[in-house]
Structure formats: structure tokens, C-alpha cells
Amino acid sequence: MSETATIWLIIVSLGIGSFGLRYIFLGVIGDRQMPEWILRHLRYTAVAVLPGLVAPLVIWPAATGGQPDPARMSAAAVTLVVGYLTKNVLAAIFAGAGTLFLMLYLLA
Template sequence: MNSDLALWGVFLAVGVGTFALRLCFIEIHGRWRIPSLLSRSLRYVPASVLAALVLPAVVYPAGHGEFVLNNPQMPAAIIAAGVAWFTRSTLLTLGVGMAALWAFKYLVASV
């Protein structure tokens, strides 16, 4: 019984803390002026978070802790990055990247 009460207390504290953190940014947003340098640098946060999420899955497939040379995801990712760099088209990048991945997986499986 005591551990259940402590667990609910932790849930309540985390919920109140999360609400307070989000509320303070909403309340401060109208009152403070964000410096232009910080505002420009915050534009790169989504891309860097996406890269931090995708890169380990590409470099270490299936959660392996070592670098694998016959990994078909790496050349496909390099080709997709090149397409993204030159065309700036999300749909074309996804299409070419998936086609390259399937082609490299077929080549690795057939060898």
C-alpha cells in the first residue's frame, strides 16, 4: 500500500513539473524578446534531432554495437543525402533513398 502511494506521488510530481516547465515558456514567450542569434540557431534543432535519431540506425543496423561493412543502409543514406542536398525535395529524397536501399539489400542478399 505504501509503495502505491509513493508511486502516485512520483506521478503527480512529474506531472506538475512538466506542466510548470511548459507553462513558464508559454508565459515568458510574450514578455521576453529572444535574441536574433538564438532565434536563428533554434531553426536547426529539428534537423539535428532527426539526424541524432536516424544516424545510429543507419550506422549500427539492428542494434549491433559494431560497424558492419556490408551494411546496405549506409550507401543508400549517402545517395539520399546527395539527392536531398542537390534537389531540396523531400519526396524525391525518400523515393530515391528507398529505391537505393532496396537495390543494395538485393545486391547484398544475392552475393
């Protein structure tokens, strides 16, 4: 019983914390003009977050028990190259996904 209460306490606490963080930016300073240096830094948020989410899945994939494999490494390399050359996020994602599926098919 206490384990269920602990889980719900964690869920509610994280919900309140998440709401508080969003409210600070949207409710408190949402109607004010932000300085240019803040806007410049905010443009890089997605660029910084996406590799942080993807890198562990490439280097330590759960599908292989944490061992790096050529299929995921080659898909990551193709994604980086296509993204760099085309500057198109969707082209990079589709090229990487296609490479991953092709390599998994060929190596299986």
C-alpha cells in the same frame, strides 16, 4: 510490485518534466517577441536532431547485430547527396528509402 511502481514513477516524472519544459517556452515566453539571434538558432534544431537520430541506425543497425552493412551505408549516402543537390527533404527521404529497399533486395 515495486518494479511496477518504479516504472509508473518514471513515466509520471518524465511527463511532468516534459510538460514543464514546454510550459516554459509556450506559457511563460510564448506571448513575447523573441530576439532574432534565438530565432536564428531555433531554425537549426531539426537539422541537428535528425542526424543524431538516424546516424546510430546507419552505423550500428540492430537488424545486423550492430555491424555496418552496405545497404544502409549506401542509402545514407544517397540521402545525403539527393538532399544536398535538391534541397528537398521529401526527395531525399524517398531516394534513401528506395535505395535501402533496393539494396536489401539485391544483397539478400
